[in-house]
Amino acid sequence: MTFIMDVLEILEKNARTPTDEIAKMVGRSVEEVEDLIKQLEEERVIHKYKTMIDWEKVDREYVYALIEININLSEGEGYDGVAKRIAKFPEVRSVRLVSGAYDLSVVVREKTLKDVAYFVADRIATIEAVQRTVTHFSLKMYKEDGEIVYQRDEGGRLAVSL
Amino acid sequence: MKPISKRMEPIPASGIRKFFDLILSTPDVISLGVGEPDFVTPPHISDAGIKAIEEGYTSYTSNWGLIELRELISEALKHEYGVDYDPHGEILVTSGVSEALDILMRVLLDPGDEVIVIEPTYVSYKPCIRFAYGEPVVVPTESSNEFKPTVEDIEVKITDKTKALVLGYPNNPTGAIMAKKELEAIANLVNEYDLYVISDEIYSKLTYNGKHTCFSSLNGMQERTILLNGFSKSHAMTGWRIGYACGNREIIEAMMKVHQYTMLCAPVQSQLAACEALRNGEESCKKMVDEYNRRRRLMVAGLEEAGLECFNPRGAFYTFPSIKKSGLSSTVFAQRLFDEKKVAVVPGNIFGECGEGFVRCAYAVSPEDIVEAMNRIKEFMEELGV
Ligand SMILES: Cc1ncc(COP(=O)(O)O)c(C=O)c1O
Numbered sequence: 001m002t003f004i005m006d007v008l009e010i011l012e013k014n015a016r017t018p019t020d021e022i023a024k025m026v027g028r029s030v031e032e033v034e035d036l037i038k039q040l041e042e043e044r045v046i047h048k049y050k051t052m053i054d055w056e057k058v059d060r061e062y063v064y065a066l067i068e069i070n071i072n073l074s075e076g077e078g079y080d081g082v083a084k085r086i087a088k089f090p091e092v093r094s095v096r097l098v099s100g101a102y103d104l105s106v107v108v109r110e111k112t113l114k115d116v117a118y119f120v121a122d123r124i125a126t127i128e129a130v131q132r133t134v135t136h137f138s139l140k141m142y143k144e145d146g147e148i149v150y151q152r153d154e155g156g157r158l159a160v161s162l
Numbered sequence: 163m164k165p166i167s168k169r170m171e172p173i174p175a176s177g178i179r180k181f182f183d184l185i186l187s188t189p190d191v192i193s194l195g196v197g198e199p200d201f202v203t204p205p206h207i208s209d210a211g212i213k214a215i216e217e218g219y220t221s222y223t224s225n226w227g228l229i230e231l232r233e234l235i236s237e238a239l240k241h242e243y244g245v246d247y248d249p250h251g252e253i254l255v256t257s258g259v260s261e262a263l264d265i266l267m268r269v270l271l272d273p274g275d276e277v278i279v280i281e282p283t284y285v286s287y288k289p290c291i292r293f294a295y296g297e298p299v300v301v302p303t304e305s306s307n308e309f310k311p312t313v314e315d316i317e318v319k320i321t322d323k324t325k326a327l328v329l330g331y332p333n334n335p336t337g338a339i340m341a342k343k344e345l346e347a348i349a350n351l352v353n354e355y356d357l358y359v360i361s362d363e364i365y366s367k368l369t370y371n372g373k374h375t376c377f378s379s380l381n382g383m384q385e386r387t388i389l390l391n392g393f394s395k396s397h398a399m400t401g402w403r404i405g406y407a408c409g410n411r412e413i414i415e416a417m418m419k420v421h422q423y424t425m426l427c428a429p430v431q432s433q434l435a436a437c438e439a440l441r442n443g444e445e446s447c448k449k450m451v452d453e454y455n456r457r458r459r460l461m462v463a464g465l466e467e468a469g470l471e472c473f474n475p476r477g478a479f480y481t482f483p484s485i486k487k488s489g490l491s492s493t494v495f496a497q498r499l500f501d502e503k504k505v506a507v508v509p510g511n512i513f514g515e516c517g518e519g520f521v522r523c524a525y526a527v528s529p530e531d532i533v534e535a536m537n538r539i540k541e542f543m544e545e546l547g548v
Contacts, residue, residue: 024463025456160195162285
């Protein structure tokens with residue numbers, strides 16, 4: 001089990017870690033690691049390898065918005081149906097069913113504020129079972145998917161100490 | 163002007179200083195010369211320190227340290243190693259193991275008393291012994307025995323002046339740990355010759371194969387052992403300056419006298435952060451240890467590929483590969499590796515004569531840096547043509 005956990009933890013931090021490095025880190029052969037990764041991919045334990053991109057650096061601006069959605073269950077579609085319907089839009093980055101004052105928490109990415117507004121008005125609000133939406137525009141991102149994305153201080157550690 | 167104390171003379175001025183200063187002032191070096199975690203203190207522990215300051219914990223504490231902390235230390239030692247220290251009188255909270263080492267030598271030694279130190283050794287032991295007018299007596303060890311001393315190695319150095327033996331396992335700089343059996347053999351020797359043991363167990367949480375044995379848990383050793391430990395390595399808290407000493411009442415009481423007149427107390431915020439580390443720090447510690455373990459394997463494999471022989475280190479966060487194949491001395495190897503490849507390692511001879519022919523490489527650095535450093539060392543070896 002620790003073999004699996006070790007490999008997953010390494011890949012979660014850096015999906016591009018070469019297999020031979022992983023093999024060294026976990027003390028197994030390259031073949032064993034390759035087989036395991038293949039198996040984890042097949043079992044969809046590893047869903048996908050993705051890249052975190054700072055689009056601003058290449059002058060592509062995106063607007064992110066968090067949308068709270070309340071669902072009217074009497075429309076018969078249920079949480080599941082609405083969530084899956086919303087999840088299909090490529091503009092939608094994430095969909096979660098949540099507890100509390102609203103039901104679905106949806107993150108949308110668009111090129112402009114206007115695009116987000118239209119998307120919510122045309123695609124979300126028009127779903128029968130959607131009772132109410134609240135849209136929060138994201139102003140600044142600090143951490144995404146467990147990764148700190150702001151410039152951090154190094155903490156002043158000395159390069160040599162005995 | 164009158165000369166300063168002669169006591170300072172045998173303390174090496176550290177010719178290595180210049181080399182280190184150079185490393186410190188050169189940007190973009192990959193440094194494997196670090197002697198501390200590259201992690202920051204886990205946030206829940208830092209928060210406890212911050213909260214302490216905000217709530218007005220900014221004063222002195224009892225000279226012994228907060229009773230809350232001493233009780234937690236006592237419980238942790240009992241839970242982990244089955245040793246029993248009374249928080250009232252057998253535990254002293256210090257500003258790191260560093261302070262504990264200093265005051266312990268001062269209360270233990272009379273002029274001329276000998277203290278046995280196993281080399282390669284952590285750099286502070288010998289100077290602290292000398293500051294206290296004692297005489298360090300060195301036991302060299304060999305890589306063929308994973309830099310562990312045998313009973314015979316130690317026994318031949320015992321004289322009627324020998325007062326104490328310093329043990330530091332898991333070891334800085336070699337990464338060696340001692341098995342329970344090996345320590346038991348030393349315990350018998352210690353009994354036979356009526357010695358004290360100064361057991362620096364600061365890396366006790368950082369073991370990878372096999373569990374740490376606390377020296378005072380061995381039969382009859384508790385009254386002879388002064389156990390030193392702290393939070394610097396286990397909880398990435400080097401800058402907080404917090405540690406502790408445990409031992410028999412007479413010694414701890416005496417250490418407390420020196421402590422109260424020289425340090426007064428360890429910083430209160432650090433003491434409260436240490437309480438949090440003991441209450442809730444198990445998981446964050448384990449995460450770091452798991453990560454060190456992966457990096458350890460990565461580095462050992464990388465050193466092998468670079469053609470440097472290295473016994474498998476089982477504790478702390480150091481490897482101690484042999485560089486004899488390079489045909490260079492440790493100092494020249496380190497200097498040239500730095501000049502030519504911008505990789506910093508620590509020459510092994512700094513830790514004792516028998517460390518010549520070795521270098522210390524810390525793996526408390528990111529996996530990316532380890533891989534890059536190992537590639538550069540490999541290139542360096544290839545360019546040397548060996
Ligand atoms: C073996 C050993 N003992 C003690 C210390 C110092 O520990 P502290 O930070 O508790 O003073 C170190 C730090 O490098 C060490 O390696």
